[in-house]
Amino acid sequence: MRLFLVLTFGFLLSSVQTFSQSKEPTVILISLDGFRYDYVERFQPDNISNFIEEGTRAKSMISSFPSKTFPNHYTLATGMRPDRHGIVDNTFYDPKKDQVYAIGKRELVTDGSWYGGTPLWVLAEQNGIKSASYFFVGSEAAIQGVRPSYYYDYDGQVNNLTRISKAFEWLQLPDSIRPRMITMYFSDMDDIGHRYGPSNEEQIGKRLKKLDAELGALFEGVKSLDLNVTIILVSDHGMIDVTLERRMLLDQLVEGIDARIVNSGALAHIYLKNPSEKKSVLESLKTKKGNFKIVDPSDLEYYKDINSFGERIGDLIILADPGYYLANDQNYLETVARRMRIDGTSARGEHGFDPQAQEMHAIFYANGPQIKEGLTIESFENIHVYPLICKILGLPIPSDIDGNVEVLQPILK
Structure with a gap:
């Protein structure tokens, strides 16, 4: 070489x-x-x-x-x-x-x-x-x-x-x-x-x-x-390494919510059809348990100027904990599992998490x-x-x- x-x-x-x-x-x-x-x-x-x-x-x-x-x-x-x-x-x-x-x-x-x-x-x-x-x-x-x-x-x-x-x-x-x-x-x-x-x-x-x-x-x-x-x-x-067991099904988390959901794995953006429902949707999502949290973007320290492009961020965000990941649905999860079997790996690498995480x-x-x-x-x-x-x-x-x-x-x- x-x-x-x-x-x-x-x-x-x-x-x-x-x-x-x-x-x-x-x-x-x-x-x-x-x-x-x-x-x-x-x-x-x-x-x-x-x-x-x-x-x-x-x-x-x-x-x-x-x-x-x-x-x-x-x-x-x-x-x-x-x-x-x-x-x-x-x-x-x-x-x-x-x-x-x-x-x-x-x-x-x-x-x-x-x-x-x-x-x-x-x-x-x-x-x-x-x-x-x-x-x-x-x-x-x-x-x-x-x-x-x-x-x-x-x-x-x-x-x-x-x-x-x-x-x-x-x-x-x-x-x-x-x-x-x-x-x-x-x-x-x-x-x-x-x-x-x-x-x-x-x-x-x-x-x-x-x-x-x-x-x-x-x-x-x-x-x-x-x-x-x-x-x-x-x-x-x-x-960071993410195993198959640490991939969460997003469709189950947001079931029944009237919104457009855009998922990028480490986080998902929720754009409500009726933004006035944000408080009630937030409270409902917070009752669900898992390795994630639901946040109002305006509460995140990373959004210092939320008015610039706030509409692109969404009304709410689902944040996966570092090392966990949001899979859209079961079909997506099965695709990941198949790729991991082909490559002979127990984990795939992912990113997008809180920048303070050392990884x-x-x-x-x-x-x-x-x-x-x-x-x-x-x-x-x-x-x-x-x-x-x-x-x-x-x-x-x-x-x-x-x-x-x-x-x-x-x-x-």
Whole structure:
């Protein structure tokens, strides 16, 4: 594998014309979906470990609520919590649009009207800095009428080396058209974590070793270029094992309730047909026993600005306890059981739970000319990555974000 990557990397550099380039700062924000905070300590991947030693790491990064993929990627992109940027879950209902947003609905994912805030690539383009994205939530949509100068519609079949080779090409473009804000996305650890669970040492370790080798090619390639590049490795959430016995039947919990129910597993949103019935429905649901709780969204600390996109959150929420999961019905439960038998597993990995649960914690590792070396910082919320990148690139920090530049300022030289 290592020889193959070295040969591939050498071909990539030799096949692209090199231009004289300026030393203006460039940031590559790389998301490793589902990379739990403790994977590096557990598996000691060579290239990522070296990357960390030469830069700054956080003990962990705390996801926004819910700890799902789309809300947290878009929080990283905007510096806003989900209740303010509008992507409140992987799946949710918008009463104003009378549509259910879901990550598999391409026509909605690419519709900029669903997305609030100002993503990093939009801010960069608005300030004369070209941006590029090889898959990142929101980058396929025209948000505020703006897309990255270079982007691709998501296709999970595109292998990692293809994505990395394109990043090399972008970095070697002439100054006038070279992107200095690049976002990249790799799903490996989320894919394997869901299938086998984060406790499966063999499967997690094997996939991480492959990903580490591919990232090593990227790290070495960037070092070989005469550029001022900061690389930031993040993830959106962690992962926890969920056995078949800990999957609860949602249809039994909500039986008789006149509402639209949108379930994303760790939580379910309840949109009442008659909102005036909220109090009585809440009291009725609270009489049911199990490893979950029923809450009014306005009572959750994570929704600090409930009026922004409150209608998308729902009237009530069912929250599964960490390690438990809401199955839509018996058919869904049987499908999960069949997949687990095929894979020979006793649990599958899930996420979306309370971000304070340690298993939901993500990663933050940074390395580059402006980043301090050998520094470890305390855990922090992912809303603060956005203003850090603005600071590095010299971009104005929007006044309406939730992140605070002072949180990560100490990691800069």
